[in-house]
Amino acid sequence: MSWSENMQDASFRSVRFDVINTRDSVERALAQHEYPYLDGADIEDMGAQPRSLQLTAMLWGDDYESRLQTLLQALDKRDAGDLIHPIFGSMPNMQVKVYQVNHEAENVDACTLDIQFIQSKTGNPFFVTGYPTSQADAIFNKIQGMIDNANTLIDNALKPLRTARSLMSKAKSLATAALNMVTVFKSEVTGFISSTTDFINYPAAFFSDLQSTLSLKSASSQSSAGKSVGAYSTATPTSTTSTDIASQVALQTYAATPGLIMSDWSAVYAQAKSVASLPVDLVTGEKEAPVAMPSRTTTADIAELITLTSLAVTIELTEQASAILSEDTLTAYMTPDDVETIVNATRQSIQDTIDQHRTLYAPALSTISSSEQPLGLEYEPVISALKDIALSLQTLGDAVINARPPxxxxxxxxxxxxxxxxxxxxxxxxxxxxxxxxxxxxxxxxxxxxxxxxxxxxx
Structure with missing residues (x-):
């Protein structure tokens, strides 16, 4: 991607002007320590000095004089202002140091201005645009690391249920609810294959089945355009098969009906949330259970299953959101409001999952010294990973919005x-x-x- 594709209209204090060239420089503050009778010196890097920016602006046309006066008034104001750099975008806190107005006989009804700005605060970088693809990759890597921590947590949480007779009622409720979920998936999700129905002894395998189910549901809920673009995004770069043709047709569909992108997202979101509510619905009777639930079963009895399902749903929504927002061919047809809708909905799902983990596992902190299972320590890495993922998703959304002109x-x-x-x-x-x-x-x-x-x- 070149600057010619992302050039922005330059302005200072909201006064627009054209730019012929820019010269942006950074100088390091170096302390030089020299010693008698010893060649050379020790150089100590004291950090960067204020960033300096020199640009040549140009105004022309019959009304250039009035626009020049407006620009000069903005340049003459005291203190720093916001500068929109044609390449680097928004640069707040830029102070005018010197400017010069140039008129030439050959250029009638036109003038140029040589303007030098200097950074007036620390930590004001030239270029802060993030790349959506790299952010999506970072999110994927964080999810994979979190899955390992989540599997360790749920395995240790269920260990007492495998041997303690006093917990047999809870174990039966969990096992029956999980069996019902698998049965529902088999009847409703085309292509679903269960690797286990034994949630108590093989929670990691059940968690993997949950993720597979959500992926299949997301694919089934999308329009043909969404499916084709998804296939295109996973194809090899050298592929020139029918997948490419289908993707082009899909993009034309999105171009003709941009609202279809958000419609696909809404369908994916609704399907994922229906899975998140399934354990509770089976207990309350909102969803008919293929296998009768044990009498007097409450949602507290299956809290571990509810929390794990919520985590799987959050992972699916995060992956779907990052896939959409990292695909230029899709974001080209999205408004900033669309991006905010996807990011906010996914971050809310992350927050709900964090709250559920805290409610379920935080009490284990008070018994950490006497408990055989260190749940009070093991749930924190999951929450920390969810926080990092939420931040990365927010950064991804910002990068998508900032990639477009203001x-x-x-x-x-x-x-x-x-x-x-x-x-x-x-x-x-x-x-x-x-x-x-x-x-x-x-x-x-x-x-x-x-x-x-x-x-x-x-x-």
């Missing part, structure tokens, strides 16, 4: 439709579809009035 609100200045506005603002009438996606609540896109304010990308 979203602004612009005022319509005459009677027009979206196609005319797109041509007037961008020189490309085909971006009317983009404006429509950014303004889903727009009542009549063919009858815009002067003074109407709509969302639009700055570039």
């Amino acid at each position: 979203l602004t609100k612009r005022t319509v200045n005459r009677v027009a439709n979206l196609h005319l506005i797109a041509y007037e603002w961008y020189g490309d009438f085909s971006r009317a579809d983009e404006l429509q996606r950014l303004n889903p609540k727009l009542r009549d896109p063919n009858n815009l009035k002067p003074g109407d304010i709509i969302n639009a990308y700055s570039e």
